Amino acid sequence: MTITRRSFIKSTAIAGAAGAVGFPHIWIKDSGLAWAAGNEIKVGVLFSLTGTTAVVEKSLHNATLMAIDEINKAGGINGMKITPVVEDPASDPATFADKANKLVLNDRCVSVFGSYTSASRKAVLPVFEKRKNLYWYPTLYEGRECSKDVMYTGAVPNQQQKDFIPWLVKNHGKKFYLIGSNYIYPKEENNVCKILLQQLGGEVVGEEYVPLGHSEFGSVLNKFRETKPDVIFSTVVGDSVIALHKQYKAAGFTPDKMPMASLTTSEVEIAAMGGEYAAGHYTSAPYFMSHQSPENQKFVENYQKRYGKDAVTHFVSEPAYFQIYLFRQAVEKLGKGDITPINIRDAAGGLEIMAPQGRVKVDPDNLHCYLWPKIAQAQADGQFKVIEQSAEWVKPEPYWAYPGQSCTKDGLKGA
Amino acid sequence: MDIVLGQLFTGLSIGSILLLVALGLAIIYGSMGVINLAHGEFVMLGAYSTWLLQSAFGLPFLACLVLVFFMVAFAGWVVERGVVRFLYYRPLDTILATWGIGIILQQAVRLSAGAELRYVQTPEALAGSIDLLGIAIPSYRLFILAVTAGLLLLTWFLVQHTEFGMKLRAVTQNREMASCYGINSSRVFSLTFAFGSGLAGLAGALVAPIKSVAPDMGTNFVVDAFMVVVVGGVGSLLGTVASSGILGGSTAGLAFLLNDTLAKALVFLAVVVLIRFRPRGLFVDRVRR
Structure with missing residues (x-):
């Protein structure tokens, strides 16, 4: 018998079907084979x-x-x-x-x-x-x-921001500049931030997204200078965080007048930029190393x-x-x-x-x-100092910004 | 007014960083015709060398700069001797080979120095900002601007007014003919490649304090550097300077008026259109090839 393509396909299909009948546990999910086998x-x-x-x-x-x-x-x-x-x-x-x-x-x-x-x-x-x-x-x-x-x-956003934004408004002011990396996470976080700011009578003086991996913040810093926000709300991620902090300091800004409030800057980023660049800025998260x-x-x-x-x-x-x-x-x-x-x-x-x-x-x-959730301020030694901790645990609401x-x-x- | 001045300076500063990164590439590409895709990795090596010298040996930043130039130049020399010189008549293979070298360098650094971001200190004296015409200008950016201008002058002097430069120009114009006149063209190329690599390393050392140091940092730089060289016109130092200025200024301006994401896209679009109508860049050299 010569093997043509068609007969080959046919015979394989038959063999396959036979296999299916013969060894059902291969084909039927979850039967016979325990998930926790042996010890x-x-x-x-x-x-x-x-x-x-x-x-x-x-x-x-x-x-x-x-x-x-x-x-x-x-x-x-x-x-x-x-x-x-x-x-x-x-x-x-x-x-x-x-x-x-x-x-x-x-x-x-x-x-x-x-x-x-x-x-x-x-x-x-x-x-x-x-x-x-x-x-x-x-x-x-x-x-x-x-x-x-x-x-x-x-x-999720409600857990990081619900206490953070009111705290920032109370302690630093109502004018926010929103800066983030250009993808879904910063945009959703900023949606939540804008809703909270609206409730508090705050104002967004700028909203901007930079490409992932962006490391040149000269123009962005000039916009900070022009719009004079009270708080820079940052959801910039990765390498960009380091460039932003370094260039912010070199441009002569200081965190006591215009702090960066971040949801993404952690001990890892601070170790990579050096504590003196992060000192004085805020992050809100449920956990800090300190x-x-x-x-x-x-x-x-x-x-x-x-x-x-x-x-x-x-x-x-x-x-x-x-x-x-x-x-x-x-x-x-x-x-x-x-x-x-x-x-x-x-x-x-x-x-x-x-x-x-x-x-x-x-x-x-x-x-x-x-x-x-906790609000913490970065210190020159690379650690955060927790300033406020939520009085009770906060329920996760993944659809907080979407009523209904x-x-x-x-x-x-x-x- | 303040804002306009500040923005002008930002444009100038971005342009100077572009020029700094592109200078080495322009030399190598312009005179040797080698498309060096490992250029970004030489920038990265420069940044890492600075980190190493600073954190392991505690050297001051300025001393690091000098050493880094020679370290990365040596790495470049090894790459030229070991790989690139066998491929001078196979330009497409050079692209592939240098790309491969780039990947090897990136992974080697990742394995030896670790994948985490590294930290290079800004020298104390340059950490702050100074007031100029009523605007606060970061001193370190001013420093980069000055160093770039210095390197540019040095390169120009080297190419136009030294014996080595004369030989290089001769080899660039016609390698066979130059060899007939007794110029050791392979030595000239090795040294040129080393010099270009050294410049890339220096660029890496200089940008390290204001950006982050990571194994894959070179990728962004190599794209920018090629854009500068292509727009400026291959083999034209003046073109490289002009195109860094134009690209830096327009990126900064558009980023201020719109945002960084759009600025990047629009600048790329403009470059594509420009290349369509001036395929050899703004400043075409009149070298016969």
Whole structure:
């Protein structure tokens, strides 16, 4: 028999069909193969170790592995060890999706911890929704998302800004200049800022977005000079933060007259620019390395013991750390046979744990976390000094800026 | 009025940084015809060398500048001797080879110095700003402006008024003929490449205190540098100066009137249109090739 293309296709198809009948568990999802096989629970760790955002993501990767090690050393989860499967998505959203697929399908991870940028989260979202797996996302982000297959442990705009903007208006004035990098996050944050300012009778004297990686702020600084804002509200990210701070100081501006108020400047950026450029400016976030609590002391101590005395923890690496403990507590509630991504998600709803920032709770409806926003001022030594802490934890409202819309148990309502 | 003056200075300052970064490229591209895509990485090497000298050996900034020039020039010399000289008659392969070298350099720095952003201190004396005609001008930017002017003069002098420069011009005009007259053309090219690389390194050292130092910082610079050279006209020092000024000024102006994102796009658009009608740039040299 000669093999023509058509007969080849036909015979392969028949062989394939036979295979499907013969070995059903390959084809039918979730049957027979337990998620927690033997004495281990496999989880994926998906942070970029190379590429443009590797600097920050490496610290998230480190915090994640440290938490897993701590839990394993303390006996694991109900006697089972957590086995991390590490992949490097190389700061590329398409690779994120590929690696996510691999972790979920080949490695059969029961959850994946990963992503720093919104772009990479959006890229893996379809994978987790299609496979009914669970993704744990530690970054503060722009909100406006309501997936039932993602656990969001970072802050959303209402948590970072609700106390911050009134505080800035009260202490520094009503004229704001909004400057951000040109992508979705700064725009959504500025939407929230503008709504809050309107309620407070504030004024936006300028709103501007610079390209990602931008490092020339001469013209922007001249606009500050011309419009004389009381506060510069900055959602500039990455390298640009450093250039902006350095050029701001060189231009003769001082933070006591015109402070920069940021949602994105952390200990990492300050280490890269030098403390004297950051000193006096403000950041609002749920966590700062200098926060005083027994949990944080332990977190920072262990982190520096493991990764060197210069290593810094920051407001994204902290959620990357505590979300592993949330995961543990959720899995602990389940019998070995019941461990599935969906069950873990349902068990995590309403859970509370003591995180370095304070007691946090998973909102069972929108799967975001109740957090403790703080307002802090950068110091010349590279650390932040916490000036104000929210009196109570703040409920996550990912659709705060969109009246009538809300993220509920059954998905997005009112869109 | 203050704002106009301030904006003029900003334009001038952006132009001077562009010129600084493009100067080395203009020399290499203009005289050797080598499209050096690793140029941005030489800028990056300069920034990292400064960081190393400053943080590990505690050298003052000015001493760093001198050393960095020679360090990066040496790196350039090695690249020319090791790779580029085999490719003088294969311009397309040079592009690929130098691009590859750029990637290797970037990853080598990432592996050895780490991926995190590094920090280069501004010298104390230049950290503040001075009042000039009623506007506050950052002293460090003024310093960059002065150094760039100095380097430009030095380069011009080197090319026009030294024996080396004469040989370089001869080789540029006709390599075979120059060799027939006893000029060691491969030595001239090695030194030229080293000089151009050294200038790139110096540019990196100079911009490090006002920007961030990261392994991939070169990518943005190489694009800007090529834009300057292409607009100015290959092989014309005057063209490079003029186009840095024009591009710097228009970027600053548009960024002030509109915003930085649009400014960048509009300037690129203008360059595309210009190249369409003046494919050899604003200042065409009259060298026979």
